[in-house]
Amino acid sequence: MDNLGFLFAANAVVWSGIIYYVYTIKQRSRALEKDLELLKEALSRKG
Amino acid sequence: MMMNPDAVEENQEEGNILVWLTGLAFLAAMIAIFIYVPTERTEGVIQRIMYFHVPSAWLSFFAFFVVFICSILFLWKKEREWDIYAQASAEIGVIFCSLVLVTGPIWARPIWGAWWVWDARLTSTLILWIIYVAYLMLRTQSDAGSMRARYAAVLGIVGFLNIPFIHFSVLWWRTFHPQPKVITNEGIGKGMDPTMLATLGVSLCAFTLLYFLLMGVRVRQENLKDEIDRLKKEKLYSA
Numbered sequence: 279m280d281n282l283g284f285l286f287a288a289n290a291v292v293w294s295g296i297i298y299y300v301y302t303i304k305q306r307s308r309a310l311e312k313d314l315e316l317l318k319e320a321l322s323r324k325g
Numbered sequence: 326m327m328m329n330p331d332a333v334e335e336n337q338e339e340g341n342i343l344v345w346l347t348g349l350a351f352l353a354a355m356i357a358i359f360i361y362v363p364t365e366r367t368e369g370v371i372q373r374i375m376y377f378h379v380p381s382a383w384l385s386f387f388a389f390f391v392v393f394i395c396s397i398l399f400l401w402k403k404e405r406e407w408d409i410y411a412q413a414s415a416e417i418g419v420i421f422c423s424l425v426l427v428t429g430p431i432w433a434r435p436i437w438g439a440w441w442v443w444d445a446r447l448t449s450t451l452i453l454w455i456i457y458v459a460y461l462m463l464r465t466q467s468d469a470g471s472m473r474a475r476y477a478a479v480l481g482i483v484g485f486l487n488i489p490f491i492h493f494s495v496l497w498w499r500t501f502h503p504q505p506k507v508i509t510n511e512g513i514g515k516g517m518d519p520t521m522l523a524t525l526g527v528s529l530c531a532f533t534l535l536y537f538l539l540m541g542v543r544v545r546q547e548n549l550k551d552e553i554d555r556l557k558k559e560k561l562y563s564a
Contacts, residue, residue: 281435307542321559
């Protein structure tokens, strides 16, 4: 079972990449939703 | 683009189904890669990297194909919708092209004895990655507007022309990179063991589902950004 370390590294890279990208997307979504809420509130206050 | 609440709810439901499908497909792929598929005789356990590497490459090529089509449609119809699809797809393509460029060398080190060689397949894939990184930089660096979208669309089209070159590079030149195993002169999948082909198929399905899931979220985000811009303008004019 040579090269298991390389296989583990490749697997870790792929999963880390996917998870990190999904995390950044989630963060962006949260920021956008917050912005939208604030804007809607500001506009409704103005009537 | 104003969002209809019913449509948003329906999209969320579809999104949830896709999340479950993608999760199950990845679970099946992991079981197939680490338990079901036999170890390849000559390369050993390291060959299993192929089940991540090839689907990542497929996903990135497919994503860039979507950029290509949507860029043409944007230049033709001048509809913002196509620009949004192209932008979202390019980002996903770059992420997975990066994974190809990292997993490839991890496989190459024990097999070739070198992390990287400047052969036609590797070099042309690196060029593809650079083109689409430039595409994303162009979108973030220059001022917002239709000119930026038009320049990006042209780059998105030109960048895709590299993909047939990448595919045929291993046939046209003597390269270190392995020859195609799935699509060969003998037919589709004839150059592979059926269990390996099935494992690769499951992994390809999982990555493809992930692409559609990520695309859905990214397109929704871009629509939300447009909505925020519209409201900001509304707020500015009402002040």
